[in-house]
Amino acid sequence: MDESSIREITSEQTLLSQPDGSSNYSQGDSTVMVGIYGPADIKQSKEQMDRATVEVIFKPKIGLAGVREKAMETMISNTCQAIVITTMHPRSSITIVVQVIQDAGSLLSCCINAVCMALMDAGISMKCLVAAVSCAITDEGAVIVDPTLKVTEDASAVLHFAFDSTEKHLVLSSTHGSCTTDQYMSCLKSCQDACDKLFEFYRTSAERRFSKT
């Protein structure tokens, strides 16, 4: 089983002045920018009496948002609802705008990690942090973590997982293509091991930010 680790991660926070929280995140060449507004007012038709409503707007690099983008929005939204303490802000909205700058593979993971950094920047209460890792299963059966676009196109299956920072439990699982149960479990294990690097990155970037003030 071939295993590779996550590509080089760089990130920036508070780069946009209007949103409450923002981040620019890249994994290798895949880059995503996120802006978060919230907790803010919401239309009465959309409000939930006991919790905040998480809305995600996913903007692709080229063209208008379509069905595929809608699916991304739902996945990101569900992940956020699992980690954000929405009961702290009833009848409010938390709007997350995700803009793709470049897609060089593992886009969904990039988006989720960028959203996590922006949520931290916005100071929105969260139960824990979330780290997402993608992996691909090639035709030969090798597992490649954080695949590039080329690997993704030739792969027989592409899987995305997101884990929480406290117990590394699974928060999101998404699969494209087909694989056996054993392959699924070995991908899950590889991704779980790889997300340590991400949690370390979150911690270091928070330390660096706070040491400046």
Next chain:
Amino acid sequence: MAEIRRIRIKPPSEKAAEVNRLVTPGDTITSDSDYMRGHGTYFEDTKLLASVAGVVETVNKLIHVNPLKTRYNGEVVMSSSVESWSADVVICESTRRELRRRSAKDELNMRKYLQEGDLVSAEVQSVYGDGSLSLHTRNLKYGKLGQGMLVKVSPMVVKRSKTHMQTSLRCQHHPRQQRIHLDQSHREPAGRHPQRWFHPEFGECDAFDTCILYTYESSMRYTITELLVPEKMENVVEWTLQRLEQEGAV
């Protein structure tokens, strides 16, 4: 123009207990059930966990986490005037002494007193369902703000207090006149105002009216051009902090 930076408010020196510890959401702060839960934390089983990324601060038995950014919730509003006049959006009384009932003529004459873009000090009377506010200026301390400068600072810096007031520097004590040409003597005090910083490298000071007044007085020792130099800025902030400490306000 004013340099605006985000800073953290230092805990009062006589109460600082522990070394400040950085936490991220999900980190365990303590398993001791003795402590009370403050902002930025939540309970899970018997453990107290952080819900924001920030520094843990303990004040006696209260633990809270101070994130780098928070949003301001206030009651007294200092804001620019409304964009449109309509009877059902904003109810604004005349700022004169006698209270009169609103009449149609008043609404037409309102333009004489307030125009779009003017700064008003008002109190929130009520909040409507859709989020719009009803403001009133029924007190002599409220009303249109005349000559002056608006300095925007991060909400983190504003000290929490019952009343927030705009600072009246010497120039604003002049009787309210129509806008006339400001000569040098009027401009100077207004020019010092933006040189009020809450700059992280130089020092930390909460923004409240006494602080602003002291900073202004300390800055009087220099001319305007001298104040542009960072070392002089640092001195001004230091003097202000010393003065506040002597009075026990910090």
